[in-house]
Amino acid sequence: MMATRKKRKAKKPPQKKRRTRSKKQKRGDGLLYFGGFILLAVGYAMVMTAGLGHEPVLTSLDVLPLGFIASLFALFWLIFRGEGYRGDRIIPLLTCLLAGLGVLVQFRLGMIKWPEWTQVATYVFPLGIAVYVIVWAAFRRGRYAMLARFAFPCWLLAIVVLVGMLAFGQRFRGGVFLPGNLNPAEVIKPLLAIFMAGMLTQYRKPLQQTVAGLPAPPWQTWMGLGLLWSVPMALLMVHRDLGMMIILNITLLLLIFMATSRWGYLVGGLIVIALASYAGFQFFSHAQIRYAVWQDPFQDPMGRGWQVLQSLSAMFSGGLLGSGLGTGAPGMVPIASSDFVYAVWAEELGFVGSLWLVSLYLLLYYRGYRIADQIRAPFAQTLAAALVTLLAVQTLMNLGGVTKAIPLTGITLPLISHGGSSLLVTCAMLGLLTALSEPK
């Protein structure tokens, strides 16, 4: 293998400089994949060992999660280490590791049972990885540029999804879901990201106009874009999907600021958001309840405050170093496998483990912004920034809700929470981001 590669290098010296990287760097890449797998394998051994205390029987199906993690790492290593891939190397690696952690945590929580096909977590992780690879392959090598033409159709599709869910869905825990608790509304995140990127690229110039230092776009632009944006927002309000609204609006605000470099938008947007949240707070009783619970969960510790207080109790029990994977008591935290998966992590891996996990997410988003920074084409750049911001805000809102830093919004933790639609959409977004990272 080495010999043939050397031979090829020798034959084509002009290409060597551009295409190949140094041997040292290549080894680092493979070692990271291998090390990540070993880390997860040790975690898997911990889960199994801890479980043996109660049921000293291994079933052959228990080995499957480890097999899946192994094939996941092997697949990513094979796809993304090769010469053919010229994009960011850390995003696939982190996607792979975080998805592996997701499988491990869900397996530990008993959500992955292979013969039971009703358990969504069982097949949603393999499916998510497939979606990631397919989206990446579909939009790589500059093919993402064609998405610019689909800005308006994406907006339309988002509306269709939201209206369709209202028509066919049912209410559960305050939100709207399709049967089987699918939440296709997640898909509007990438759709509206494409829409935002398209519109901001198209109307950058009018949006940049200022009067006396304040942003003053022509009223046609202003009204047009505002009306377009208000349709999905109004629908989300009917859905009572407060979390999604916050994620989308914060992203929009940051993107406008980035596209126009006008501070006025940031300041004005924050004022508008503050006013809108105050108005929404007056109208929606469930928002008031969530705010009250956040302010003082001890008012109703056994009722509304129960969830977040159990989450914090789990963290306190974990302490600095945690009880160790598989030895905590996740059964005490309601919805531990999905929205509150971070509480389980913090209990079993401790505060140090939380720091570690948050560092991984931060590195992922750092690399994401780095990709956006390096893209020249305005549409692709804005799209990359939109995708990263959406995921980052989602992560922060989940962590903040679980730790009671902000009111609960019922949002999943990307790649680790058990949530079918959310996981698939996250994978698609990261796949698109990976495609964007590759030069044409």
Added chain:
Amino acid sequence: MQEWPLEPWIQPQWLLGAYPVLKTLFGILAIVWLVALLRYSVQGPSRKAIGRAYRIFFLLIAVAAGGILFYQATWQLTGFARPDFVEFMRVYNHRPDNPVRRMVRGRIVDSQGRLLAVSSDDATGRRWYPQRYVMAHAVGYQHHRYGLAGIEAADHALLSGLVDTVNPDWGQIQQSILQRERLRGRDIQMTLDLDLQRAAHEAMQGRPGAVVFLDLSDGSLLVCYSSPGFDPNQLNPTLFERNDAAAPLLNRALRGLYPPGSSFKLLVAAAALEIGLQPVFDTPPDGFTATGANQPIRDHQYYAASRAGRRWRGYGPLSMREAFAKSSNTYFARLGVTMGGAQLYAVAEQSGMTRAWTIHSGSSATMGSVAARFPPLTDPQEAATAQISIGQGELLVTPLHMALLAGAAGNGGDVWQPRIATHISPQRVEPFFSQPTAEKLAEMMRQAVAGGTGRAADFRGVEVAGKTGTAQNPHGNDHGWFIGFAPAAHPRVAFAVIVEQGGFGSESALPVARTVLQAAQRAGWLDRNADEGRR
């Protein structure tokens, strides 16, 4: 699904011993991997730093994440400084390794101070129940996997050392959490008497059923025994998974619903006496047929005779007292229909037969009986009224209900709120019925033992008043009941005993009651001046 049992040479202990090693390895690997990843990010192939605009974006995200982590640390690492939080965790954080509950759980003792539950002083804090099966249902259990039951659940907050004072000393509590000291939870004294409870356990011999004994002077439960039992020291999943009729976890004394059979005639008599009804009815061999009923209600003697191939001529005209002693179904069915279902229901409601009784309002939960099933009766439903008047039909009661009823008869109609722990002070409730009615009932019950169906209940030195019952049930053999009070002349305790599918009450439940009464006599519960002796 194929299962691989562990090979004999792989001992689970070894694997469990490997856990700390794996945990350390995981920690080291995770940190090394993160450092390698960061190095790769900085020095790897795509190491160019990002521009200013996006750096601001990233910094915003990173500052927010840092803020969240800092806030998380104020709960995760220094949560002990939040009194509300600590209090919440002491009550509702049931984790075995909950740092806030590194304390010795309070003990549970019986009315004489004998140990019923105690926790070990070591780090495991393991709960030990020295009386095993005898006290299983009333005391319950505290288990890190199976949770809480019995008084362990009801007074969890007190036992686990939750503040029972108005102003807890938070400084001391926080100190103890930090220094990993072990505070001691409050001890709880139950009103139950271990000797009596053990007598009930031995007399029941594992047959399904329940025994309830009440102290008539203050409503204290002396016996609250349910059979079959379980060993709270050895809880296992099969105990919770099994769904059979034996149901060892069910506390039958409080939550077992049974047809009361003839023992319910006590209430029918009370309802009639309350409106001054004391008729003499003829009791012909072909019984009493209510309007709308398909079958006549006949006396037991009729069936016994026809089984033996003889004819029974009926008791003839009976007064209420005679009918009660002979437990005549014909008489009481007719009595019930004569006074009407509405009157019967009104007195049943007054006598607490339709509601759920709380026996303990603990610091964490309440403990009590289920509500009896008493179909509301209106006058046209004569057939149903006749059935209920002999304790059958859709009527279902718990042993506690019957013990309270018997106690009211012995106590001049007065009733105390039943209680199971001494730190709840005794409390009177509304009388079940008037004093003349109660005196009449007491006399009839004494008569039923002295010259009726309950003849075998008396023992040396103690006269018992009571009523047997033999309740038909759709699941098999008849349930045997015996309810009453003792001593007959100056009642001190009331009781209800049921033996599921035990046949005649006089043959199954009555000997159990007698055995426990003998134990009660030995323990001094039946003495005239028992109060002075005990307190």
